[in-house]
Amino acid sequence: MTLQVYYEDSYREEKARSPHDLLQEEISLSKVLTNFVIEQKNRFLPDVDWNGLSVLELGSGRGGAGLHLARLGAKVTLVDFSPTALAQAERLYSLEGFEVETVVGDVTHPDVALGKKFDVIVDSHLLHCLTEDPDRSSFYGLVSDHLYPHGIFVSETMVHRKKLFIPDGFMFDERNVLWQMFGKWTPVRRILDSLDLEAEIGNTELKIVSFFYYAQYGFVPHRRFMEIPGEVLPASVRMVLKKNDFTQEHS
Numbered sequence: 014m015t016l017q018v019y020y021e022d023s024y025r026e027e028k029a030r031s032p033h034d035l036l037q038e039e040i041s042l043s044k045v046l047t048n049f050v051i052e053q054k055n056r057f058l059p060d061v062d063w064n065g066l067s068v069l070e071l072g073s074g075r076g077g078a079g080l081h082l083a084r085l086g087a088k089v090t091l092v093d094f095s096p097t098a099l100a101q102a103e104r105l106y107s108l109e110g111f112e113v114e115t116v117v118g119d120v121t122h123p124d125v126a127l128g129k130k131f132d133v134i135v136d137s138h139l140l141h142c143l144t145e146d147p148d149r150s151s152f153y154g155l156v157s158d159h160l161y162p163h164g165i166f167v168s169e170t171m172v173h174r175k176k177l178f179i180p181d182g183f184m185f186d187e188r189n190v191l192w193q194m195f196g197k198w199t200p201v202r203r204i205l206d207s208l209d210l211e212a213e214i215g216n217t218e219l220k221i222v223s224f225f226y227y228a229q230y231g232f233v234p235h236r237r238f239m240e241i242p243g244e245v246l247p248a249s250v251r252m253v254l255k256k257n258d259f260t261q262e263h264s
């Protein structure tokens with residue numbers, strides 16, 4: 014099974030749930046990260062009005078972060094490779110009376126083009142799902158191609174700490190890739206050291222304008238890690254990137 018099939022199946026399993034329940038869950042699970050996105054928008058784009066602010070949420074699932082931002086007036090576009098997640102997102106946004114644009118696409122495909130640019134691009138837990146090197150650089154390229162020169166990319170992602178507990182059914186390799194056994198070993202997460210993440214971004218058309226490392230935070234890569242103590246789970250980075258100055262001159 015591929016990661017795409019895994020996600021599509023997981024969203025399909027929730028088809029029978031009441032949309033009102035899903036809406037409440039989505040709103041509550043995405044609240045904390047959205048508060049960080051709001052803070053960063055107010056910090057880096059204080060003069061851009063919330064009303065009409067263009068927001069792109071990548072690997073959105075049901076688009077919980079975008080939903081909070083739509084409540085503030087933002088115009089939201091969601092991209093995910095799960096058509097079921099996006100169909101569920103459309104239902105949740107319509108319950109709140111919001112229009113949302115949804116695009117089924119793989120963010121690692123170099124040819125994904127949305128035909129417009131955004132003030133804010135949000136990554137809520139997508140980057141660590143991209144396990145391969147050319148895929149990750151295509152992803153950074155997609156972000157850079159779709160940001161306005163003043164725009165910000167706001168991300169929360171899991172990072173490695175020295176001790177990680179790896180339960181049965183998973184393995185962790187020397188490239189910091191976490192594999193899961195779905196009938197065959199499948200790469201599911203790339204859990205880079207935070208310094209390697211910074212170095213990786215240094216090779217893209219983006220630059221770091223803010224980078225917080227949360228050592229105390231135990232990031233659960235999968236529900237099978239739920240009972241594991243936080244200090245042997247991955248830590249978290251929250252960061253803000255902008256297009257670097259060279260890219261801006263040419264965009």
Ligand SMILES: C[S@@+](CC[C@H](N)C(=O)[O-])C[C@H]1O[C@@H](n2cnc3c(N)ncnc32)[C@H](O)[C@@H]1O
Binds near residue numbers: 137
């Ligand atoms: C860990 S979930 C996060 C979902 C949501 N953003 C959240 O925070 O609840 C990762 C999401 O990214 C999507 N995804 C993973 N790899 C992707 C890819 N290469 N292209 C597009 N979507 C992808 C999955 O379908 C899933 O919805």
